[in-house]
Amino acid sequence: MVAACGDNATETPAASASDKITGNLTVLAAASLTESFNQIGKDFEAANPGVKVTFSYGGSSGLAQQITSGAPADVFAAASPATMKTVTDAGDAAGDPAVFVKNQLVIAVPKGNPKGVKGLADLTKSGVKVALCAEQVPCGAAAKKALAAANVKLTPVTLEQDVKSALSKVKLGEVDASLVYRTDAKAAASDVEGIEFPESAGAINDYPIVALKNAPNAAAAAAFVTYVRSEPAIKVLTDAGFQKP
Known part of the structure; x- marks a missing residue:
């Protein structure tokens, strides 16, 4: 269900000039990602002027239920594959989730x-x-x-x-x-x-992330998922105590 980061961790964080992204981006993320994602969001906005990132944090199971109930969002970052499976089984993911960090x-x-x-x-x-x-x-x-x-x-x-x-x-x-x-x-x-x-x-938890199928801002969603798996973002996460997959 989930794919490891692999070589994608070195992808270019920002969108290319020809693929400039703009608009609002809504990310639903596990509560444990709060401090790290707040910083990553600021870095992503700096790398992509014109994008405004809004986060909604909470328990992954509750966030997954929001998504399957039709809540508008662009990206989902969960604290376990099991809670991500709720979203993928409902057909609400735009692709295959990728594990970007682990936590203990x-x-x-x-x-x-x-x-x-x-x-x-x-x-x-x-x-x-x-x-x-x-x-x-x-x-x-x-x-x-x-x-x-x-x-x-x-x-x-x-x-x-x-x-x-x-x-x-x-x-x-x-x-x-x-x-x-x-x-x-x-x-x-x-x-x-x-x-x-x-x-x-x-009892180590894998953290998967995915762009959502009905994302209001699909381009920004894809770019954010790529950025979260980039070296600058992974450094923010590992500095906070997360482990690489």
């Missing part, structure tokens, strides 16, 4: 790690409150897989619809820990610490 879970805890969390088993200790993403959201599916690999069973005090919401529970002091992506913990490093755990290696 960490345990986010407040600065200083007051509960002394060192691994997944510590999340089951008495008095430790945990937030997880809902299972239908990619970060929730990855968390379920990692917990199963560690043979750890826990009851979260809340299930959130995207990774940013799960992380906010830690930042606000409402929970003692949450399973979030490494990139989100890094972006919130002033408020939280990210605890690595070995089981996360077996």
Whole structure:
């Protein structure tokens, strides 16, 4: 279903002079891409004067449902192939999605790690409150897989619809820990610490991107997908903690 980046990662980021693109571009993207895509959007606009990029971030499953329900959008970037499959199965993709980065879970805890969390088993200790993403959201599916690999069973005090919401529970002091992506913990490093755990290696999420079939701005959509897979954009993503496919 998804194709790896391959040699396309070196494609020219900007459109050629003969293929100059203009107009508005709407991108629906997984919440974990927020900081990176905000920067990539600015860079894309700078490389293509006349284009205005608007992002809508959220849980990938919810965004996929918006697309299949007919919400106008040009590009979809998901946090898992499973949520992308919802869009491709509905016939709403303009082509084959391409994986552009990967992401891995960490345990986010407040600065200083007051509960002394060192691994997944510590999340089951008495008095430790945990937030997880809902299972239908990619970060929730990855968390379920990692917990199963560690043979750890826990009851979260809340299930959130995207990774940013799960992380906010830690930042606000409402929970003692949450399973979030490494990139989100890094972006919130002033408020939280990210605890690595070995089981996360077996629950790494691929991030696919695709231009949408009914994109209002098909030319800009194709150009943006190409740009996201270019070296300048991949550098922004890897600097944020994402991994190359």
